[in-house]
Amino acid sequence: MSIVPKTYEDWERCITVDCGIPLTADYVADRIQALQDNADYHTQKFVRQWGETHRQKTLSWFQQAATKLAG
Helix, strand or coil, X not given: CCCCCCCHHXXXXXXXXXXXXXXXXXXXXXXXXXHCCCCCHHHXXXXXXXXXXXXXXXXXXXXXXXXXHHC
């Protein structure tokens, strides 16, 4: 498997299993807010490291996780 997730399922496993970060409603909401903020230092760093396309994909995965949590 690539270090960069290609699907929601790969991304969710990377976050929850490989990194051990629970996808709580608060965590997901915080990440969505940060990833939508182009002035956020960590978002800028993320884009420099992984690119704008991956930021958009990751944002969509966090939004999908939010929908799943609300479910």
